[in-house]
Amino acid sequence: MWQGVNVAWVYPIGAMFPMVAAAAFGHEHYMLGWFLLCSMLNLGALIALLRTRAARYGWQSAYLWISLTAILGPLVFSRVDGISAPIVVMGLVLASTRPAVASALLSVATWIKVWPAGVVLALAVSSKAWVRILVAGVAVSAFIVAGVVVGGGKANLFGFIQAQGDRGMQLEAPLTTPGLWQAVLHLGTHIHPNFAISTMEIQGSLADKVGALMNPLLGLVVVLIVLLIHIAARRGADRQNLLAIGALALVSSMIVFNKVGSPQFMIWLAAVICVGAAFNGRRWGVPVVSILAIGIITTLVYPILYMQLLTALNPGVAALLTLRNLLVIMVLGWSLLKLLSLVRRAKPAVPESARDAPIVATTGVSPK
Template sequence: MPAQRSSSAVAVSATVLLWVGFVVVHLWVSWLAIHGPHLPLGDVVNQYHGWVADGLAGNGWVGLDRVWVYPTLALAPLLFSAALGLAAYVHVWLVLVAVLDAVAFAVLTRGGTRRRALGWWWLAFLVLLGPIAVGRLDSITVPIALVGLLLVSRRPALAAVLLTVGTWIKVWPVALVGAVLISERRWMRILVSVLATSVAVVLLAFVFGGTSAAIFGFVGQQTSRGLQVEAPVSTWWLWLEALHVPGVSTQYDVAINTFQIHGPGTVVAAAVMTPVQLVILVGVVLLGWRARHRGVPSTSILGPLALGLTAALIVGNKVGSPQYVTWLAVVVLAGFVLARDGGPSFVLPGVLTLAIAGLTQVVYPFHYDGLLLAHPGMVLVITLRNALLVALLVVAAVQLWRLDGRRLDGPRLDGPRADRPRGRSAGATSAPVGG
């Protein structure tokens, strides 16, 4: 008994320390978001606040009766942040992000020492990535998507609802929806939840006066954009600019509030990146299907497949905003959890993602001027960051390629009960993932 009490006291102390770390880290990144260089909360202050102010002034609501770059449900956190008035908008936003993160953190770290270690990994990721982790709509979708992935095996319908809600806030979680549908044998139940949630969101938007053009307008909003300076595809032209090649320059686009790189071939590159991204995504999907049809359990497929699809969205994207790196935390954390249930090791993706986060913060917000001026040092940093993103995609593809249900050390696929590790009862099918 004394030994048990001692062990329990240690666990409680470790949990308290972890939550103290959570509070300290969120206070730190929130402080940096408010006081850091290059206004890391620029989108919140100038865009989100402005859209809500316009709506309240009777000038129409983005996503409802005005075409918007984001899906309609993104309006919900924007409106919530105005709950205490527009003067408190930024602070309410930061509190909202912290509360959502706290819920996801509680779900993630529940379950012993190993889960607490994952909590520390997430905190390290936030410190390395810096203020961008709390300063964009992605900050809202990350905790929602993380909880969704962690609940897939135990509560597939609820997980599908959460992932779909995340998709209707910021499109990227659709990659996770795709990964779940491909890997899970209960895909029909999940698909029904996805469709039902989407229908509910659309009907709700119509009830509040939305128009079809505004509700679905986000679908085509990204296609006309040029090459954003941080995007992996822009690396070549950044080096040309750093070497002072005539005709290559970085320019600010007022209409979309971002810096784009211009030069010989950039228009063509911008035009082909969408189909290139599609090809990469299809390639990753085919690897996932291959693993499934080779008898690989869903718990072994989901981690690398979600990582591969998410990395493909970033690597093949002509936008490449720094907040996209926040997506990686979701798939890496879920991958670590799934690794315990027979999935591939996520140690290498975890290390690469921490390095990507640190390099991203070096560029934005602290040395963004250097990147915009194509300073060779900053171009080198962004080159390393982008190379690691490509490496992460390659790692995911290799993991998927190596999956084989006939040679797995973990549970094998064996008929309709294939996803259940041997020796477990039906009621304990997937506790490690959801617990």
């Protein structure tokens, strides 16, 4: 029986690919296979950062990626996000020179875990090669969808969307923070286990009201960010910078306005920030420092202090989680401010036909 084909699954069907690959050495060596697969993909991300000439700060960014991988180690090497993130790094690095290849890589990553769809969207809207990007993405998706349909999994192809819609506000989600403190202070909310998808959720009072708003808010914010990226691109903003900032804005919004707050989501930010830093250096100092702090706090909360939060609603651990969530919101705010700055500063691009046209003096006297 195949998850996502024969039965509905919380992940897209592409998440099955690395799981099958990890079992190549036999089920008794599954974790070894998974570790080796993650290691190979992370090596690919490092090579991409180091070997790309346009990435002026590639070696510093490579050290940042290694540091974040070490800090978030239990998550990087145990979650599907640890597979998709290095693929996103490679895709973003290749975006300026090989947009179709980048789109194909990012589309594969999206079918493994949905979040790279935000990066694909930023790439398609910010790039001049949007036709090639769409064709490559559609081709990858069509191949995967056809395989599932032929295998008899048509009914469960998008089951992961319904699984996300049916869940409540997860304990660690950024906008669950007020509900978390209500639970800590015994003010009408409580922690409830969702056994179907193995998560801990906040229920009651404010948490339920916030949960009902998440999907509409996320949709609205994504549309607004895409519109800003489009305007900046039309006004001639530097497309490489626009892609990095737009991708960070979309990915961070997918974390902030999300019912789910799994600690591995911080790997999403790490991937985009490392690439942004590789091309921009100190100009990305704020998100770089933020992701280092986010990574440290995330690992402290999960797995080190997590049981104290679950069993005793320890206010100290709740304070750490609150700080982490505030930093994530700050990263979103920073990316939105930078995106707005690109929209304001960029000037409409002059068409090539106008640039090549002869200059005629406007003195009021007709040329003879």
